[in-house]
Amino acid sequence: MRVDVPPADRPASAPSAPLPTTWIEFARVAAMAAVVVVHAFSPLVSTVYADLGTPAWWAAHVVDSALRWCVPVFVMISGGLLLRPREEDAGEFYRRRWARIGVPLIVWTVAYLVWERWRDGIGASDAVAQAASVSPSIHLYFLYVIAGLYLLTPFLRTVVAHTPRTGLCWFAGLTLALGAADQLLGLVDGVGGVTAATRFLPFLGYYLLGWLLLNSGPAPRSLRYGCAAFVLGTAATVGGAWAAAAVAGEWGAGAAYVYGFLSPTVVPASVGAFVLLRAAGSRLAAGGRAGRTVGRVVGAVSGLSLGVYLVHVMVLNTLRDIGGTPDGALALAAASGYAVATAAISMLLVAAMRRIPLLRSTV
Template sequence: MNRNAPFDFARLLACCAVIILHVSAGYLYQYGSVPSYQWHFANAVDSAVRWCVPVFVLLSGALNVTSKNTHYSGFLTRRLTKLSLVIIFWSAAFFAYAGIFDANDMVTRLLAGQPYYHLYFLFLIGGLYLLTPAFASYTKAVGDRQAIITGLVCLIIAMAAWAITDRRMTAFTWFIPFIGYYLIGGPLSRKPLSLSIAVTGFVISYLVTVIGTWLLVEHFGPGAIGLYLYNYLSPSVIWMSICIFSIFVRLPVKSTSLLVSLSAVTLGVYVLHPMILETLQKWMPIVLPSMGAVKTITLLSVVTVVLTFALAFGAAHIPLLRKVFR
């Protein structure tokens, strides 16, 4: 199978970015309770990786919304069979991990598309898979330019809806706000923004997110309004995601066995990492002296990334676990 090295690299970095995001997020809700410099460091780090989930969706669109996937039978059989197994396995694993054994609670969480806080992404991707042949047929019929326009319109609508609603999603609706990203992934991978525009756009959108979040939190506190610019459908994160995806596509990355091997287990890393992170967060204060945000975020991020990739890589080589780790 031919590999797209920039896609593998983008997938790998997006996976690491998710972990860094979850490591730093805890400090953001402690505005006023932790020293100012610690909160600002966490804000600077978290703002820098807010593109992670949109880039995953852009990558999925680039790989799946293609002319070879215009028919439902073949595509859905391949994708949904595996995804169903992944959802069942990891939902059960996190129910056990969290001590959730009440049947009603399990069903409620599954219907909400969040057996655990990060597993919504599996339901999001599942919804996009269901419509992929329709999206692929549309893109093939109208061409890349029109597909990008349609995708951007979808993102603008989602951005407006996300700003004025309570954002309550279910297992059947998580994918809807992300349709725009999915539609533009393919066209944007074939004709990305120029490197100068992409780099400049990323820096500006990053600064808007950092400074804007600081000002909003200062006035409204670390709630939905204060942290609005963090959401994946805020104007700054949409532009940041488009820019960094364009940068990834243009990088002169060469495929190596290490890159392929690590990229192949990013599914396992994504689903597994909260168990590793939360275990480290529980034990680190016991075995290490108290540290500020700078050292804690740095150490936790590095150790969580290394341990989770190592465990996922090992598990992916066990025949019974291979299909739920890669």
């Protein structure tokens, strides 16, 4: 289904035709799987279980670099779906979205802090500091990002409805540039730091970009550009992070910056991944009976994506605690096995939780 592109000299109002959903569900599942793989492989990249420059490190580094789009794609999907101007006042929007994101944010923040206290013995003051700095767990910052973006959504819809498309492109580009600059300045000693109230701001550009991309008609040229952006961005991430680590002699702040979701290499790779996922998901939807069968499976798994995102770190770390992780070449095989097992167990847990009334709203 083609979505009309608003003229550049007119406000980018909402398309009249309903948006297709099959490819969006496909993109959610892909992003969910990518997040699990990234967290399974990240200890190798950060040299906990593999030495810098070894074959195991390089394999994990290339895989991780190729999947850095996972969180940006989630943010872009949310922006694409929620920024469409519609008849819905702010109060109604907040009531509906609170149930979707507010309850999981509170429940899983508490759950992970309690789990960390049981697992690592953190104190009450450390728990409060982790919650305030959006780090009750390595992945829960995403809930704070989405919650912050939701707060601005009713007002951003007005901006979207009355701003020419070129103006929105500038807005998205400038906010992404500011986010990249913010992370770059954070490399200076004593500078930077985020809180639960500000963590979402650097991602505003991705949120706007999601709406712009979702409302751009698919075309062969955009697919070529998307493929080029993904390949070049990923290659630059691989090379840039390795160079920064090699100069420092370790995986440090410079390499981590290149890996950041707002780094100059990850942004184009994320845009390219979004375009490629749309093309792949759209082709899946047009695949006849087999495509419809796969589409139903993808739709069912997509409905579990938020819950899997929330529980998978607890599952992954528990598996690591039980099974351990070898060093060197075997660490790569262990990480791959943990990724598959984590995804499978997390989906089963979330599917079971969704059948329990008191737990359904948390996932």
